[in-house]
Amino acid sequence: MAASSLFLLVPLFALLFLGHPSSSTSRSRALITNTDSIRPIRLNLHHVDSAQNLSKLERLQHGIKRGQARLQRFNSIVLAASSSASQSSDQLEAPVYAGRGAYLVSLSIGTPPKSYSAVLDTGSDLIWTQCKPCSKCYNQPSPIFDPKESSSFSALSCSSDLCSALPSSSCDKNTCNYLYSYGDNSFTQGILATETFTFGENKKDQTAVKNIGFGCGEDNEGDGLDQASGLVGLGRGPLSLISQLHEPKFSYCLTSMDDSAASTLFLGSFPSSKEPVTTSLLTNPTLPSFYYLPLEGISVGETRLGIDKSIFDIKKDASGGVIIDSGTTITYLEKEAYEALKKEFISQTNLPVDTSGSTGLDLCFSLPSDSSQVKIPRKLVFHFKDADLELPTQNYMVADSSSSVACLAMGASSGLSIFGNLQQQNVLVNYDVLKETISFLPTQCDSM
Template sequence: MQQRLVVLVLVVASVYASLAASAFVGDVRVELKHVDAGKQLSKPEFIRRAMQRSKARAAALSVVRNGGGARFSGESGQQQPGGIPVRPSGGHEYVLDLAIGTPPQPISALLDTGSDLIWTQCAPCANCLAQPDPLFAPGDSASYEPMRCSGQLCSDILHHSCQQPDTCTYQYAYGDGTMTMGVYATELFTFTSSSGDKLNVPLGFGCGSMNVGSLNNGSGIVGFGRDPLSLVSQLSIRRFSYCLTPYTSGRKSTLLFGSLSDGVYGDATGPVQNTPLLQSPQNPTFYYVHLIGLTVGSRRLRIPESAFALRPDGSGGVIVDSGTAFTLLPRAVFAEVVRAFWMQLRLPFANGSNPDDGVCFLVPAARRRASSQVPVPRMVFHFQGADLDLPWRNYVLDDHRKGRLCFILADSGEDSSTTIGNLVQQDMRVLYDLEAETLSFAPAQC
């Protein structure tokens, strides 16, 4: 038995040795669960909680995109020169179920297109956060292998060390103050497709034994960004796609990744459009797109294209982010959008709104009785080569109980950047094609 175990470890080690060079073969389709699923919340409550998470996410993204190399040091979350490079966090929205180890141990991981590290909390744990699953126990897995300091992925971690003999240790911090520290290791990950098929793949991951902050109903994070540590990069995945259902629909969202050579648009209910993906040398993780303008109603807003430009210093620009709920616009742009809606809706602003409700318009009782739905001006995002004509439910909440129409868009505070959030992407098939360097989308019944 011991001899067979040694052979297994040697085989797994051999697989891991070629990890960075190997390309993923096949397709995986997994279900995504919203972090607030099963909480019996009303739609306004769902949106209010999403607004709170979006604000935290916006602050975290601002640290990364405009911080000029800002660093996180210590448990206080303060930025200090020479600390650990920070990544965005503060409000992930979707969870995927997977398993780690031999035999597999279940993990609920937060999907994040805005960061790269794959990690989970591990036992024994010096400091761990609340999570829905038992801690991953590396001692119970025959395929767990701490990475040596000479490992290629170890050198890709900006803040790594070798405090233990020939063992790669890591520190990784997020903009909201969440931080994970532990051993960087290799392990077998099991993804179960919605069809029941299982796929086992070797991955490098962080086994966190000292963690601070929040995991928002998850047990770890799976980074889908563009840097070497991410799932996308480690498996050389060329395409991934998701279709996000409305929060209160009861339908499961889906994530597909792999070659996707058979296409993904079988559920599309409208034309497929494409726009180029852009990259920033300062922030290589993010998926940038070229937004050139906005239309409200029948009027193209007088917003200069420079308001959305990605600047040479890495500030500005427009990213598509699964981890942010609200679409966040620069303050001046958002003010112009609000003014355009106010002029066309001809409704007063609601007074005394909870800040987490965002900007709301008051619908007088007489007008509510006159028709079941106040006509909402259309909204179009104009990208290079593509126009995203949104259904009104993707940017406005009709709160019948309070007689209000509320934006599910917000300003990005002091940040000059734009984030295309997941509420705008509901009931839409979105495909990231890293081979063609395009983002494509089509309306769909997810």
């Protein structure tokens, strides 16, 4: 084991052990249509577990549970997409979407604007919120939106472009009805409509955008949605917020999940004086809304794993590939690649493997009780096409003092790989949908 491929952790507790974490309208609000260009909009993001008094490992365990369900849903999407060609055109099948993300964003809807909290999701497109009259609605933290109290609410007709963009819709008296299913019997259904959305928490900086298409959900059920009133999709499809704003650029900077400071979402161009590393976004023709990354390899310390980059290719049947996702906590790699990564981590770490399975993570090491110095791989590098992203230790190793273990915050998948949000923390991630690029810039996100 070469010394250059190891990171000497001194002290261990300082770098790995993480304890418990500590609307209305405005005269100055800009009002534009969604065909106009918008000024850059800054929004705060809050982790779904930020209000709970949890350690980083406990938050990670919550996130892993959500992420495993999310991974299963993504795989269901792939299966549904690959089999859709064999279905006759008159069959109505509700597709499967990701749902349940990790970050919440506050927005306002209607005239006058009513605030609500929504899950931010780069893995889906539809924007929706619960609406009155609710035949079935789950408990949410804010009052349910009542379209009768808004002067700008307008139901969309069945012939509208946005209705045609829905993967599953029906028509009732020329009103477009939608259904989104999330794969675990969670779903939302209701009327597709347009409204004025107001962005920004400070009144002087608020921007109101007319005619945003959204789902007014009158029947909404499912586990894990009750921390928010709905969902905001940031995917690449025509129903997403980015597409409707005609704004091809957005970015986010995620603070550490145990940090009490808010993360940040930018809609529009975000200038930076520093040069990021930039790679291309790939497109899966069968699943065009997802953001696929051109991952070509991985290095642990100074050792590049001996895996063929074709492992990460998008296959002809729409399976495989690597997506970047804000709603999945840890990174999941196709099994062959993950096993190579795991083997190399074990060989470069001078600690015994913990086999208790107490953390929910696949690879953990037992920490000595009489020493604060251990050796682990000093860096982890994801080699994307034309861009190497080196992760800091806290973006892939998590330790827990109560169980005396340090764990690799990654896991194995079958087919689809996901680059998760833990690996993205304290990195400014810039998307340019028009140029089909994505860039990464290491940033202290809590100081932005």
